[in-house]
Amino acid sequence: MQKAMIEPITKSIKNKKSEIIKFCQKLVKTPSQNGIENEKEIAQVISKRLKQLKIKHRLIGSKERPSILAKIGKKGKKRFILSAHLDTVPIGEKKFWSHDPFSGKIVKGKLYGRGSADCKAGIAAAIYAANCLKNLNLDGQLILAFDSDEESGNFTGMKTLLKKGLKGDVCLITYPGNGEVMIGSRGVLRSSLTTFGEAVHTGSRTQKGINAINKMAKVIQVLENLKLRYKSDKFFPFGPKLTVSTIKGGLAINIVPDRCEIEIDIRTLPFQTREEILEQITRTVAKQIPDLKFSIDYFVYHPAYRIPENSKIIKIILNRSKQILKKEPKIACAGTGTSGSLLWQKGIPTICGFGVDFENLHSYDECIYVKSLIDTAILYAHIIYDFLKEN
Numbered sequence: 001m002q003k004a005m006i007e008p009i010t011k012s013i014k015n016k017k018s019e020i021i022k023f024c025q026k027l028v029k030t031p032s033q034n035g036i037e038n039e040k041e042i043a044q045v046i047s048k049r050l051k052q053l054k055i056k057h058r059l060i061g062s063k064e065r066p067s068i069l070a071k072i073g074k075k076g077k078k079r080f081i082l083s084a085h086l087d088t089v090p091i092g093e094k095k096f097w098s099h100d101p102f103s104g105k106i107v108k109g110k111l112y113g114r115g116s117a118d119c120k121a122g123i124a125a126a127i128y129a130a131n132c133l134k135n136l137n138l139d140g141q142l143i144l145a146f147d148s149d150e151e152s153g154n155f156t157g158m159k160t161l162l163k164k165g166l167k168g169d170v171c172l173i174t175y176p177g178n179g180e181v182m183i184g185s186r187g188v189l190r191s192s193l194t195t196f197g198e199a200v201h202t203g204s205r206t207q208k209g210i211n212a213i214n215k216m217a218k219v220i221q222v223l224e225n226l227k228l229r230y231k232s233d234k235f236f237p238f239g240p241k242l243t244v245s246t247i248k249g250g251l252a253i254n255i256v257p258d259r260c261e262i263e264i265d266i267r268t269l270p271f272q273t274r275e276e277i278l279e280q281i282t283r284t285v286a287k288q289i290p291d292l293k294f295s296i297d298y299f300v301y302h303p304a305y306r307i308p309e310n311s312k313i314i315k316i317i318l319n320r321s322k323q324i325l326k327k328e329p330k331i332a333c334a335g336t337g338t339s340g341s342l343l344w345q346k347g348i349p350t351i352c353g354f355g356v357d358f359e360n361l362h363s364y365d366e367c368i369y370v371k372s373l374i375d376t377a378i379l380y381a382h383i384i385y386d387f388l389k390e391n
């Protein structure tokens with residue numbers, strides 16, 4: 001970027017400071033809790049603002065749970081996707097909040113409310129970065145992709161956007177935190193394992209039956225000691241993780257249970273495959289518990305991914321952060337699964353987190369630092385401008 005461009009972008013966004021903050025508050029005041037409200041209303045609020053700002057966009061997916069796609073700039077050159085999700089986690093019990101979770105109240109430089117950090121500030125910053133860039137002669141295209149149903153882990157909105165042909169040369173997801181730039185995330189493999197026994201009367205004098213719950217107790221011991229094979233990666237120093245998270249078994253107090261089922265949540269690392277993990281579990285359980293009848297299956301799988309730390313986009317982010325924030329973020333990877341996995345599988349290098357400073361994500365008193373909202377909009381605009389620039 002020419003030095004000369006730094007000032008106009010920064011200035012143009014700073015001029016809109018109070019409008020950006022008010023819009024972020026408006027988003028927080030529009031509840032979009034996953035499983036409680038749908039995304040229809042928040043999508044309307046965003047659509048109205050995009051219309052006012054003369055940014056072309058359309059709603060995609062179901063009427064009740066739409067996602068939004070907006071575009072500015074020139075077709076046929078590079079494309080930068082800036083993405084944020086529309087839904088939030090539920091507020092939990094209102095009494096535990098110091099400030100109304102749907103107020104967007106600002107106290108001592110912090111803007112409070114459910115979804116403020118995850119990801120409504122990101123939406124506000126993205127829209128105003130786009131608003132600033134639309135007046136510049138962009139070398140390529142900026143695509144805003146706001147997806148529904150992220151918090152369930154189903155990533156329904158993102159799947160729909162990708163199915164409808166969302167494509168880009170890079171993507172930045174506005175998950176909060178400008179102290180770190182997330183260059184990948186662990187994967188998620190959700191599976192279930194069932195043990196089978198033989199049901200008989202618990203008081204039977206002639207038959208013992210086979211207790212599927214007792215068998216499962218042994219399986220859980222095996223899983224607790226299981227060391228999953230993986231390739232170490234310095235950006236995932238925490239390794240993979242296997243958690244037995246639910247258990248279900250037994251029909252009645254006087255029947256020897258013939259079936260017990262557990263759900264296993266596995267957080268994977270790059271290069272670990274679903275097939276290898278399920279095979280390792282199956283083989284280890286079968287070897288250590290002879291004569292066990294069991295089955296294993298999976299119902300969710302998003303692979304882990306990481307982009308190279310020397311990618312052009314990372315260099316731009318570090319460079320601009322140094323200049324604008326006077327600090328360089330740490331390069332890291334997320335422990336949780338993100339929709340970045342879906343984009344990465346489509347060949348789109350994805351940053352799955354770089355945004356506003358925050359506190360209490362997914363908790364009571366979720367809030368963002370107002371100053372970082374403006375800084376983030378300025379940063380996004382510069383990063384996009386730099387990336388799209390032909391060199």
Ligand SMILES: [Zn+2]
Nearest residue numbers: 089118151362
């Ligand atoms: Zn979240």
